[in-house]
Amino acid sequence: MRETFTKGMARNIYYGGSVFFFLVLIGLTVDTVESLPKTDNRENLTEEVAAGKRLWEINDCIGCHTLLGEGAYFAPELGNVYTRFGESTEAIKGFIKSRPVDGIPGRRSMPQFNFTDQELEEIAQFLKYADGIKIARDWPPNIQG
Amino acid sequence: MKYESQSIAKLYFIAAIGLFVGQILFGVILGLQYVMGDFLFPEIPFNVARMVHTNLLIVWLLFGFMGAAYYLVPEESERELYSPKLAILMFWIFLVAGALTILGYLLVPYATLAEITMNDLLPTMGREFLEQPTITKIGIVIVALAFIFNIGMTILTGRKTVISLVLLTGLVGLAVFFLFSFYNPENLVLDKYFWWFVVHLWVEGVWELIMASLLAFVLIKVTGVDREVIEKWLYIIIAMALISGLIGTGHHFFWIGTPDYWQWLGSIFSALEPIPFFMMTLFAFNVVNKRRREHPNKAATLWALGTAVMAFLGAGVWGFLHTLAPVNFYTHGTQITAAHGHMAFYGAYVMVVLTMISYSMPIMRGQQAANAKAQIVEMWSFWLMTVSMVFITLFLTGAGILQVYLQRYSDTPISFMETQSKVEMFYWMREIAGLVFLIGLIVYIVSFFVKGEEVKMAEAE
Numbered sequence: 001m002r003e004t005f006t007k008g009m010a011r012n013i014y015y016g017g018s019v020f021f022f023l024v025l026i027g028l029t030v031d032t033v034e035s036l037p038k039t040d041n042r043e044n045l046t047e048e049v050a051a052g053k054r055l056w057e058i059n060d061c062i063g064c065h066t067l068l069g070e071g072a073y074f075a076p077e078l079g080n081v082y083t084r085f086g087e088s089t090e091a092i093k094g095f096i097k098s099r100p101v102d103g104i105p106g107r108r109s110m111p112q113f114n115f116t117d118q119e120l121e122e123i124a125q126f127l128k129y130a131d132g133i134k135i136a137r138d139w140p141p142n143i144q145g
Numbered sequence: 146m147k148y149e150s151q152s153i154a155k156l157y158f159i160a161a162i163g164l165f166v167g168q169i170l171f172g173v174i175l176g177l178q179y180v181m182g183d184f185l186f187p188e189i190p191f192n193v194a195r196m197v198h199t200n201l202l203i204v205w206l207l208f209g210f211m212g213a214a215y216y217l218v219p220e221e222s223e224r225e226l227y228s229p230k231l232a233i234l235m236f237w238i239f240l241v242a243g244a245l246t247i248l249g250y251l252l253v254p255y256a257t258l259a260e261i262t263m264n265d266l267l268p269t270m271g272r273e274f275l276e277q278p279t280i281t282k283i284g285i286v287i288v289a290l291a292f293i294f295n296i297g298m299t300i301l302t303g304r305k306t307v308i309s310l311v312l313l314t315g316l317v318g319l320a321v322f323f324l325f326s327f328y329n330p331e332n333l334v335l336d337k338y339f340w341w342f343v344v345h346l347w348v349e350g351v352w353e354l355i356m357a358s359l360l361a362f363v364l365i366k367v368t369g370v371d372r373e374v375i376e377k378w379l380y381i382i383i384a385m386a387l388i389s390g391l392i393g394t395g396h397h398f399f400w401i402g403t404p405d406y407w408q409w410l411g412s413i414f415s416a417l418e419p420i421p422f423f424m425m426t427l428f429a430f431n432v433v434n435k436r437r438r439e440h441p442n443k444a445a446t447l448w449a450l451g452t453a454v455m456a457f458l459g460a461g462v463w464g465f466l467h468t469l470a471p472v473n474f475y476t477h478g479t480q481i482t483a484a485h486g487h488m489a490f491y492g493a494y495v496m497v498v499l500t501m502i503s504y505s506m507p508i509m510r511g512q513q514a515a516n517a518k519a520q521i522v523e524m525w526s527f528w529l530m531t532v533s534m535v536f537i538t539l540f541l542t543g544a545g546i547l548q549v550y551l552q553r554y555s556d557t558p559i560s561f562m563e564t565q566s567k568v569e570m571f572y573w574m575r576e577i578a579g580l581v582f583l584i585g586l587i588v589y590i591v592s593f594f595v596k597g598e599e600v601k602m603a604e605a606e
Contacts, residue, residue, distance in 0.1 A: 005377070006377070007373060007376055007380065010377045010378075010381040010384065011307075011380045013380070013381065013384040013388075014380045014381070014383055017384050017387060018383075018384065018387035018388065018391070021387060021388055021391040021392055022391055024391070024392060025391045025392060025394065028392070028395075028410070029338075031404070032338065032398070032403050032404055032407075033335070033338075035404050036332075036334055036335065036402070036403070039334070039402045039403070039404075040332055040334035040335070040402050041402075042332055045331060045332060049331070050331040053331055053333065054268060056271065057259075057268065057270055057271025057272065057329075058255065058256045058259040058264060058268075058270060058271055059255060059256050059271070060192045060193070060196065060255045060270075060271050060276060061192075061271075062192075062271065062273045063191065063192025063195050063196055063273075063276070064190075064191050064192045064195075066478040067333075068333075068337065068400060068401045068402070068478075069400055069401075069478030070273065070337065070397075070401070070478060071273055071478070072191070072192065072195055073479060073480055073482065073483055074179070074192075074195075075191075075561075076560070076561040076562065077478060077561065101187065102186075102187060103182075103183045103186040103187055104182070104183065105183055106181065107182040107183060108178070108182030108183075108562075108565075109182065109183065109186065111186075111187055111190050112187075113256075129333070133333065133334060133401075133402040134402060135400050135401070135402055136399060136403075136405050136408060137474060139399070139400035139474060139477065140400075140477075140553065141474060141475060141553045141554070141558075142558050143558075144552050144553065144559065144560050144561060144564075145552075
């Protein structure tokens with residue numbers, strides 16, 4: 001690099017730039033958190049949904065599925081599964097319940113988690129709540145997720 | 146080696162390489178599960194294998210970073226490490242905690258692991274990359290704090306160089322942003338938003354500081370180029386990394402229920418994220434061209450140049466490929482993301498750790514550089530791993546493009562599972578490339594044991 005551009009100048013860009021944009025990130029974060037009630041479907045965040053989220057976590061569902069496009073890419077997107085399954089929590093529960101213990105020969109299969117009826121309801125309610133989050137441009141592009 | 150305590154790095158590097166092998170073995174298992182869905186089912190389901198694969202990566206890179214810091218900091222600070230004993234103690238704590246966590250994933254169902262480790266008290270488990278039991282996370286924080294204290298005291302009481310201060314900033318950032326992993330609200334959007342404060346601000350933020358400083362250190366050593374020049378590059382690279390990367394976090398906030406303005410901010414700023422990586426490439430080639438000495442460690446120079454190029458390709462080019470919101474609308478959460486993830490992690494972080502190991506390991510074993518034969522074997526492993534990673538990325542990209550078209554773009558979209566079976570061919574090819582990568586890794590390990598005549602620096606420094 002040319003001599004006219006000194007190390008001091010480079011250092012100042014680093015300090016100034018990173019402090020400035022860090023503050024911008026904090027500002028945008030405050031604004032985002034304040035505007036979330038309009039989109040994040042918190043009015044439907046019941047205790048049942050919260051319990052469902054916990055079950056979602058402690059069974060590492062994200063290790064195969066995506067949820068709002070984040071996670072693993074081995075199994076279908078679940079952020080819109082409630083819509084895809086005809087807006088039926090019963091269909092979701094039925095699917096989870098019917099997974100064979102030893103899998104399906106030669107194919108990918110979801111494990112059998114042996115959930116109780118109460119747990120199945122909680123998970124289904126959590127997925128219904130996730131489907132209710134208002135996402136920009138109604139992502140995903142179509143019902144296939 | 147100028148200071149006795151630098152040799153602690155050896156311990157960390159050996160552990161890192163060992164865990165690297167585990168990571169790749171599980172990668173090969175995962176690749177096979179993509180095409181043979183029932184492989185190892187139900188004993189090791191995909192989600193468990195994936196946790197092992199990604200968590201081993203994170204843990205071994207952390208071992209690599211810590212080892213690199215223990216080697217670099219005494220030399221830069223011109224003094225022994227503040228407390229070698231603490232560094233050795235933390236090594237064993239981290240290794241045992243890491244091993245127990247991985248064994249936990251493999252030996253009991255994840256839900257049982259959550260129960261045993263009392264996840265209910267402070268639920269943090271079950272989020273991508275942050276699957277570790279809460280108690281392990283607390284362990285990571287303790288190890289990180291002890292490590293930063295040790296490194297920090299060494300730097301602050303010794304000679305302060307730009308390289309060591311940038312490294313310290315990166316490491317402190319790593320520890321600070323990890324604290325967000327303890328925040329796990331019931332609100333899914335909030336959870337996702339702040340999850341990125343760990344994941345993005347690590348790999349597209351503070352880790353770039355660590356990477357750039359390690360690269361700068363090795364380049365000073367192997368080229369003998371004036372520190373002033375290198376420090377200027379270092380500042381401008383990390384400046385661009387943070388200027389683009391902080392608001393660049395927004396490219397993860399397109400489709401998770403966050404405000405629409407993130408589509409603009411995320412697109413614009415993340416489109417700038419390739420710049421620091423491109424500058425690293427310019428930087429590396431520039432200083433190697435202007436080298437003032439012929440360092441006998443050709444392999445380390447190759448790794449350093451390779452890091453710069455592959456980081457630019459993986460993080461920069463493959464990142465940009467799907468970072469603009471209108472494109473990402475279709476590609477979000479597909480194999481395109483997986484393609485980018487693989488080459489970015491390999492090119493930026495795996496390779497920079499291997500660069501550091503390549504440079505420092507021979508010195509810690511009492512030589513300036515590995516013997517000529519060993520270096521040739523090491524360079525073979527460089528090409529095997531790097532080229533196979535390019536192919537892994539290309540095959541996943543092929544799968545991803547088809548997936549986007551079949552499942553999301555065409556007029557008659559088909560389901561996820563149907564799409565997966567249609568792109569199977571690409572997954573087979575990826576698996577073969579993965580096996581070549583594993584061979585490359587074995588060759589890499591072999592290179593440490595190849596005997597030959599010692600090589601020395603041609604001219605005096």
